[in-house]
Amino acid sequence: MNRNGKTLIAGLVVAVCATACGSDPEPQSPYVKAAEVCDGLFAGGLEKTVEAVTGATSFKRRADDDMDRLIGKIEKEYASGRSWAQGGDLCELAAKGSRSVDETSLRFHIYAPQDVNYPGSREGERRFSLGKEAVTNVRSAGIYFECVSPRLDGSKNRPARIYGGLSKAHDRGGALEKAMDNLRVVHAASLAVAEKLECEDNAGLPAELDSDLKELPPVGRETESDS
Secondary structure, eight states, rough: HHHHHHHHHHHHHHHHHHHTTOOOOOOOOSOOOOTTTHTTTTTTTOOOHHHHHHSSSSSSSSSOOOHHHHHHHHHHHHTTTOOOOOOOOOEEEEETTTTTGGOOOEEEEOOOOGGOOOOSSTTEEEEOTTTTEEEEOOOEEEEEEEOOOTTSSTTTTTTEEEEEEEEOOOOOOOOOOHHHHHHHHHHHHHHHHHHHOOOOGGGGGOOSSSOOOOOOOOEEEEEEETT
16 A cells, blocks of 8 residues: 555544544533433423422423332332331432422322321312322422232232322312322322332223313311210
8 A cells, every 4th residue: 555545544543533532522411301301201291280389491400210119118018017108209200400499209109098088187278089089289399109019918908098199289279170280290100100000900000091080078177075
């Protein structure tokens, strides 16, 4: 090979290396859109709902293994036989620039039997027939459901009582539709947990939240004359 050929090859090698070897990948952004929070849980239709519930369009990036960690904790706490357990976070919907004390979050735990139909309610709270019971207001929402699963030994006879709750939602006023947005976010998260836990019939949770969800009357507190 002549000198010109060798020079051409050497030039090509330098050019390829400059492109493939010399350029570092762009650093990952510390922020994500609503479609990416909670490991993409709300992508495909609930992004605007998440933005309304949190009052944000950009969120702090979080690790993607929260679901597996939560499921492992629920399995362990169910196996303990306790009537309730503290559970853990599924994910944080942490708005860009927010403080940790203000971050909207989704948390799941094993609830005690008396937690359903608990007498008395928070101001503005509404009850609905979803799972065993669902509650929602302007700042929070929750769903109580029961899970029978091959991953939870003994759950055929003693279903796991699981509560999924949304806290610190953005205050958008007391309209029912805004409180229902909070419940839509919890429903999507609860359905994902039920599917991951392999709950029979997805723990009775529908694939879509019915817009005509049946509202339940408030549960009054007992008075001395009632007892």
